[in-house]
Amino acid sequence: MSWSNLFSTSIGKKLIMSLTGIFLVIFLVVHCYVNANVLFTNGEENFNRAAHFMGTNLLIRVTEIGLFAGFILHIIQGYKLEWLNRSKRASRYAVTAGNKTSKWYSRSMALLGSLILIFLIVHLAHFWVPSRITGLEEVTYDGKPYHNLYLEMQHVFAQPWAVALYLLGCFSLSWHLLHGIQSAAQTMGWTSKNYFPIIRSVGQAFSIVVPLIFALMPVFMHFGWEIDLGSITLLF
Amino acid sequence: MQHYTMNLNLKVWRQKSGTSTGGFETYSVSNISSEMSFLEMIDVLNERLIKEGGDPIAFDHDCREGICGMCSMVIDGRPHGPWKGTTTCQLHMRAFKDGDTITIEPFRANAFPVIKDLMVSRSAFDRIIQAGGYVSVNTGNAVDGNAIPIEKEKADDAFAAAACIGCGACVAACKNASAMLFLSAKVSHLALLPQGEPERKQRVVSMVAQMDKEGFGSCTNTYACEAECPKEISVLNIARLNREYLNASLSGS
Ligand code: HEM
Ligand code: SF4
Numbered sequence: 050m051s052w053s054n055l056f057s058t059s060i061g062k063k064l065i066m067s068l069t070g071i072f073l074v075i076f077l078v079v080h081c082y083v084n085a086n087v088l089f090t091n092g093e094e095n096f097n098r099a100a101h102f103m104g105t106n107l108l109i110r111v112t113e114i115g116l117f118a119g120f121i122l123h124i125i126q127g128y129k130l131e132w133l134n135r136s137k138r139a140s141r142y143a144v145t146a147g148n149k150t151s152k153w154y155s156r157s158m159a160l161l162g163s164l165i166l167i168f169l170i171v172h173l174a175h176f177w178v179p180s181r182i183t184g185l186e187e188v189t190y191d192g193k194p195y196h197n198l199y200l201e202m203q204h205v206f207a208q209p210w211a212v213a214l215y216l217l218g219c220f221s222l223s224w225h226l227l228h229g230i231q232s233a234a235q236t237m238g239w240t241s242k243n244y245f246p247i248i249r250s251v252g253q254a255f256s257i258v259v260p261l262i263f264a265l266m267p268v269f270m271h272f273g274w275e276i277d278l279g280s281i282t283l284l285f
Numbered sequence: 286m287q288h289y290t291m292n293l294n295l296k297v298w299r300q301k302s303g304t305s306t307g308g309f310e311t312y313s314v315s316n317i318s319s320e321m322s323f324l325e326m327i328d329v330l331n332e333r334l335i336k337e338g339g340d341p342i343a344f345d346h347d348c349r350e351g352i353c354g355m356c357s358m359v360i361d362g363r364p365h366g367p368w369k370g371t372t373t374c375q376l377h378m379r380a381f382k383d384g385d386t387i388t389i390e391p392f393r394a395n396a397f398p399v400i401k402d403l404m405v406s407r408s409a410f411d412r413i414i415q416a417g418g419y420v421s422v423n424t425g426n427a428v429d430g431n432a433i434p435i436e437k438e439k440a441d442d443a444f445a446a447a448a449c450i451g452c453g454a455c456v457a458a459c460k461n462a463s464a465m466l467f468l469s470a471k472v473s474h475l476a477l478l479p480q481g482e483p484e485r486k487q488r489v490v491s492m493v494a495q496m497d498k499e500g501f502g503s504c505t506n507t508y509a510c511e512a513e514c515p516k517e518i519s520v521l522n523i524a525r526l527n528r529e530y531l532n533a534s535l536s537g538s
């Protein structure tokens with residue numbers, strides 16, 4: 050068997066989902082870490098500086114291209130897989146087992162992914178487009194100009210519908226990952242008698258904690274809340 | 286448990302042949318004993334249908350003791366019915382109560398075409414086995430079981446995987462009609478033992494290729510297969526299959 054066939058079989062298609070999924074999970078960690086700045090005192094300056102670093106560092110900009118490619122591959126392959134898998138049972142059952150034998154979210158990955166996709170498009174339009182293309186207001190720290198992405202967040206999250214949409218995005222992500230992380234590990238063949246329970250627990254914890262931190266951001270911005278860390282500077 | 290009798294309504298899938306369109310027919314059966322097996326209950330109905338000059342319901346069965354894997358049917362949405370770790374022949378009528386309506390359908394998957402009524406062809410599984418699920422050296426007479434030392438844990442895992450009876454409930458249960466639990470059992474069973482070692486890489490690659498050719502779906506790890514498998518084959522075998530496949534592909538077998 051040659052290398053070129055590796056990704057074209059039924060297992061290979063899942064390997065693509067798994068590899069891109071894991072890559073997206075790593076991105077989430079970085080994204081969450083940087084943005085968590087907005088939850089704390091002096092969030093404006095800390096966050097704007099961090100965003101500036103992320104937007105100007107060459108290595109990160111190159112990785113960003115990979116990130117877009119990863120998303121596109123994951124989405125296209127995800128829909129293709131869903132369509133292919135659905136086509137394997139032309140005549141449907143009159144009665145199905147439903148939640149008795151599997152979790153609803155494990156059967157709804159394409160639906161949850163579609164909700165994430167809707168969120169993603171609005172999210173890119175909210176922040177990525179102005180910061181990379183159409184431009185943002187600027188602030189100066191130590192005499193240097195910075196994009197005021199924090200101000201943009203305040204504008205966006207002043208609107209209740211935006212807060213609601215972001216919360217829906219976080220919920221969908223949480224369910225998607227609840228199935229996705231252990232599924233990716235299983236697809237990669239990493240699970241075994243000893244590791245499966247650990248992988249599942251760590252995956253579940255991640256799927257709840259990270260989307261929860263993300264969900265706090267629009268809520269905090271909307272109500273103008275912040276956590277006082279005193280003199281501790283969290284990040285960057 | 287107390288013995289009781291019951292009257293039931295059965296909604297059974299009737300289909301004359303693979304090419305005709307099928308549909309549900311409703312039958313009522315009475316005085317069914319709670320100690321009957323599910324297949325015996327259908328036998329009772331079939332005898333009546335024959336006496337009335339009708340066409341009996343076609344269904345597969347052979348051993349009627351949970352080892353041949355023939356008795357494929359979906360009962361109220363569950364392959365082999367509501368009990369865990371059993372085949373249809375091992376399902377007893379005490380799983381139901383008087384007045385129940387039971388829906389009985391064939392296993393549904395493009396790769397398992399209906400032959401008649403509840404009977405499907407599972408020949409796709411045979412062709413997957415023919416693609417590599419064997420050891421091709423001539424082994425001669427049976428040798429002493431302990432002539433080749435094998436670690437206890439591997440022997441146990443291989444034995445558990447070898448328990449697969451090829452019934453197809455995993456495919457029937459899977460929303461993608463994926464045969465990965467079946468294939469993972471067959472690949473694991475041989476990959477764990479020294480006898481399977483020489484053909485280990487070629488085997489997994491060929492069997493996966495045949496599985497895809499037969500029209501089974503990809504595994505999305507919902508684990509409905511494990512929940513329905515009469516032999517309770519573990520989905521950890523699927524992880525092993527994925528590992529075996531990745532290993533074989535990356536090393537260019
Ligand atoms: C943007 C729209 C998205 C769509 C349409 C989508 C769709 C899908 C689909 C259809 C699957 C396959 C389900 C399965 O195999 O069980 C999947 C799996 C997965 N997704 Fe997504 N997804 C999206 C976004 C994301 C994001 C943002 C992440 C992580 C940050 C992610 C992480 C994963 C993981 C880890 C898996 C499991 C891979 C595997 O089963 O091997 N997905 N996705
Ligand atoms: S893995 Fe289980 S459900 Fe699938 S064919 Fe084997 S015994 Fe039947």
Ligand code: FES
Nearest residue numbers: 349353354356374
């Ligand atoms: S008839 Fe053999 S397993 Fe049911």
